[in-house]
Amino acid sequence: MTLESPPYKDLTSDQIRLLRIEPGNDNDPIICSLEYTNLASPQEYEALSYTWGSPEPPRYVCCEGRQVKVTKNLYDAICQFRSLTSERMLWADAICINQNDNKEKSEQVRRMRDIYSKARELFIWLGHPVDPMDADIAVDTMVRLSSILLKSATELQFRLNGVIEAPSGASLSARIREHMYGAEIQHGECAALGRLYLCSWFQRVWIVQEAISIPDGLDARIKIAYGGRDFEWVTLSIVTAGLAILNMHAEIAHAAGANIDSLPWELIRDIELSRATEIIDILGSDEETVCRQAHEATERALQKGTKKIIESRLIYPENQFGGLTLTTRNSQIYMFLSLSRRLQSSEPRDKIFSFIGMVEKAIVNHDMLAPNYDKSVADVYIDLTWYFIHHAQILDIFEYLYDQPAEGNIIPGLPSWANDWTQRSTLPLFASTRFSAGGKTADGFSDIAKLAELSEDRRKLKLKVYPLDVIRGCVKTVAELVAQYIQNRSLAADANEAILSEEDRMRLELAKYRDILRLTVQLVSNIKLGRQASMNDETPLHENDISVEHFSSIPYFTGDSLWEALWRTLVCDITAEGGKPSEDIGLACRVYHDCMTSLLFTGADPPGLSPHDEALATLFTREYSRYTKCRRFFTTSKVMGWVTSRAEPGDFVCVIPGARLPYVIRATENSTEFELIGQAWAYGFMEVEEGCDAPRVQSQYGGKPIDIWLV
Numbered sequence: 001m002t003l004e005s006p007p008y009k010d011l012t013s014d015q016i017r018l019l020r021i022e023p024g025n026d027n028d029p030i031i032c033s034l035e036y037t038n039l040a041s042p043q044e045y046e047a048l049s050y051t052w053g054s055p056e057p058p059r060y061v062c063c064e065g066r067q068v069k070v071t072k073n074l075y076d077a078i079c080q081f082r083s084l085t086s087e088r089m090l091w092a093d094a095i096c097i098n099q100n101d102n103k104e105k106s107e108q109v110r111r112m113r114d115i116y117s118k119a120r121e122l123f124i125w126l127g128h129p130v131d132p133m134d135a136d137i138a139v140d141t142m143v144r145l146s147s148i149l150l151k152s153a154t155e156l157q158f159r160l161n162g163v164i165e166a167p168s169g170a171s172l173s174a175r176i177r178e179h180m181y182g183a184e185i186q187h188g189e190c191a192a193l194g195r196l197y198l199c200s201w202f203q204r205v206w207i208v209q210e211a212i213s214i215p216d217g218l219d220a221r222i223k224i225a226y227g228g229r230d231f232e233w234v235t236l237s238i239v240t241a242g243l244a245i246l247n248m249h250a251e252i253a254h255a256a257g258a259n260i261d262s263l264p265w266e267l268i269r270d271i272e273l274s275r276a277t278e279i280i281d282i283l284g285s286d287e288e289t290v291c292r293q294a295h296e297a298t299e300r301a302l303q304k305g306t307k308k309i310i311e312s313r314l315i316y317p318e319n320q321f322g323g324l325t326l327t328t329r330n331s332q333i334y335m336f337l338s339l340s341r342r343l344q345s346s347e348p349r350d351k352i353f354s355f356i357g358m359v360e361k362a363i364v365n366h367d368m369l370a371p372n373y374d375k376s377v378a379d380v381y382i383d384l385t386w387y388f389i390h391h392a393q394i395l396d397i398f399e400y401l402y403d404q405p406a407e408g409n410i411i412p413g414l415p416s417w418a419n420d421w422t423q424r425s426t427l428p429l430f431a432s433t434r435f436s437a438g439g440k441t442a443d444g445f446s447d448i449a450k451l452a453e454l455s456e457d458r459r460k461l462k463l464k465v466y467p468l469d470v471i472r473g474c475v476k477t478v479a480e481l482v483a484q485y486i487q488n489r490s491l492a493a494d495a496n497e498a499i500l501s502e503e504d505r506m507r508l509e510l511a512k513y514r515d516i517l518r519l520t521v522q523l524v525s526n527i528k529l530g531r532q533a534s535m536n537d538e539t540p541l542h543e544n545d546i547s548v549e550h551f552s553s554i555p556y557f558t559g560d561s562l563w564e565a566l567w568r569t570l571v572c573d574i575t576a577e578g579g580k581p582s583e584d585i586g587l588a589c590r591v592y593h594d595c596m597t598s599l600l601f602t603g604a605d606p607p608g609l610s611p612h613d614e615a616l617a618t619l620f621t622r623e624y625s626r627y628t629k630c631r632r633f634f635t636t637s638k639v640m641g642w643v644t645s646r647a648e649p650g651d652f653v654c655v656i657p658g659a660r661l662p663y664v665i666r667a668t669e670n671s672t673e674f675e676l677i678g679q680a681w682a683y684g685f686m687e688v689e690e691g692c693d694a695p696r697v698q699s700q701y702g703g704k705p706i707d708i709w710l711v
Contacts, residue, residue, distance in 0.1 A: 009034075012038075014039050016036075016042070016115055018036075020032055021081070023082065023084055023085050023087060024082055025084055030079065032063050032078075034096075035089065039111065039115065044089060044120050045089035045090060046121045046123050047119035048077055049122055052074065053074075058072075073127055080228075090123075112213075112357045113209060119221075122213075122223070123223055124222065126201050127201070134227070135226045137188065138195065143231060146235045198256060198258055202264035202268075204343060205355075206345070208271055212274045213358075237272055241269070243265075249265055267342065267343075338400075339355070341423075348377040349371075349380045351421040368383040368386060369384065376412075378412060382414070385397055385419065389461075395656055401416075403425050403646060416676045417710040427678075430574060430660075430661070430681070431577075433578065435687065437655050437685050446658030447658070461709065462707060462709050464656070464707055464708075465656050466703075467652055468639065468685065469638065469639055469653055470649075471649050472637060473519045474643065475516050477631060477632055478625075485504065514541070514596075519633065519635040520546070526637050527562075557638050557684060568581065569633075569641060570628065571627075573683065575623075581623070585620065588619045589624075591613045591617045594606050631644060634680075641683055643679075646664075646677045646678050647664045647678065652667070653680050661680060661686075662682050664677040665708070673711045
């Protein structure tokens with residue numbers, strides 16, 4: 001037999017290939033043949049979801065009499081899937097799509113959701129654990145815990161699944177643990193569970209579409225195989241939600257020797273949210289129509305016995321209103337792109353193509369977004385950005401720009417204004433529709449976006465901007481301070497924040513707050529002198545200069561006191577729910593400020609600090625770190641705020657008409673060309689008066705915008 005590709009025949013517009021796998025045991029060679037079926041009414045088959053894995057060492061299957069090379073992980077998956085007694089039909093991308101034909105691959109990828117949704121069952125292969133006993137321990141533990149959680153949910157009257165987590169709290173956790181008495185999860189079981197969650201399948205970008213494509217409410221159609229064992233997706237979903245209620249995520253991760261962020265808790269929940277999503281198109285509808293359509297969709301969901309998330313034409317999916325997630329068809333792509341940043345793909349274009357098939361066909365089939373493997377990676381990423389700006393008329397795609405310092409782009413030919421989706425960002429997006437730096441726009445859409453121009457070579461983007469000011473000073477992010485701390489102490493190169501003691505963490509937090517106060521004092525001097533004052537890292541701070549009373553006596557340019565501007569800036573003037581912080585947060589900030597300044601000058605907490613005050617300081621720390629941990633505090637000659645860690649002194653803060661946030665740009669040798677560095681948050685410029693028409697925006701920024709080219 002020859003060693004080559006299967007003998008592919010061309011596919012018609014509605015055809016797919018299937019593998020007919022002959023029966024056999026683990027020691028038998030894999031023998032299969034290709035079948036062609038019409039996707040509109042296909043013969044019964046199952047779809048495989050797996051990680052390709054390393055091509056070495058190779059394995060071989062006999063397909064149509066030819067020896068075809070496959071990865072070890074695919075070979076193991078087929079072995080596990082194969083029946084001992086009868087033929088089985090399987091769709092597996094590596095063989096069923098001609099990987100050497102870009103045209104066919106592009107067309108099949110466009111239909112991927114249909115391919116998975118038409119399958120009788122989704123077969124997920126996690127792989128073989130290093131220790132074969134791990135599979136038995138992990139699956140037995142998961143099945144046992146699922147049973148306990150379901151029993152608890154029934155008796156304690158709460159809802160438990162990956163979409164709607166049960167009410168959290170120590171009392172509920174304690175009552176569930178009562179049900180676990182005598183069946184508690186042991187350390188070895190925690191470790192085995194953790195290693196299951198660490199399987200590379202959970203890091204693969206295509207898994208989201210594959211899992212979402214199976215209709216909601218049919219969880220028995222998703223089977224997960226791990227080693228020689230298997231279980232259902234619903235079990236994984238219930239256990240993942242239950243571990244959150246039991247506050248066991250950290251314990252599971254620690255037992256497996258992993259960082260808590262490396263386990264896929266949020267990914268599984270996001271998949272469940274997407275599986276339970278119904279989209280209603282209400283663009284241009286009045287409030288009565290919106291309510292009627294939402295009510296009708298809810299009724300349909302209740303009839304199915306599932307809790308649905310109803311989507312409307314508002315933008316940010318992080319916001320919850322009355323239990324319904326409000327978003328748009330385009331923000332569906334936002335949600336999927338957020339997932340894409342966290343997941344891996346050996347093919348950079350799949351960072352986009354793997355999600356495009358999950359949105360509306362009008363978007364999927366748009367020339368700019370339709371999967372096309374003949375395009376360069378840079379062109380795929382540019383087309384996505386230009387689609388949002390020119391066709392969807394949404395400028396907020398810029399919020400996704402990679403936020404870490406880098407020496408040039410890793411993707412050749414990629415301009416600064418198009419995000420590199422191969423890079424994982426640490427920057428949390430602001431969960432609020434309240435911000436409107438470039439003018440509030442109806443439902444997040446901007447007519448101003450239509451004014452953008454693309455250069456002939458598609459590498460330059462012409463935009464109008466309102467220049468605000470030049471960044472004079474920046475404070476390092478927590479991650480930067482940690483990295484500097486590790487370097488100064490010659491710790492291991494792979495050391496991270498997890499190795500720091502509480503004392504170390506407090507020292508770094510104090511250093512960051514001290515530097516914020518330095519820049520704030522410098523801002524006071526600018527305000528008083530009417531010009532740029534100088535201050536360096538060695539300039540001593542005086543207690544009176546950084547007191548709340550002193551800051552309260554200084555006016556910020558908005559008319560607020562500098563103290564109010566400072567505490568609202570520290571929390572980005574936003575609550576966890578997306579609203580405006582109350583004065584209670586201001587009081588909590590004052591306690592936090594008193595504690596930090598006391599540590600600066602005396603090395604101890606202020607005398608008479610009550611437990612109530614300690615609780616307030618802790619509350620503020622949580623609010624303060626939510627959005628600012630990965631951002632740099634900055635000041636200009638009159639403004640304070642936050643920028644990404646790529647921003648530096650000398651960069652410009654500007655507002656793009658029609659965009660939600662301000663942005664940072666950097667001058668190039670050409671006076672009209674700038675790099676787009678990333679988003680900003682600037683106190684006093686986040687909420688423009690209602691209405692996005694040019695005169696209102698111009699009145700806010702004192703003149704007409706200027707034209708620049710982003711390169």
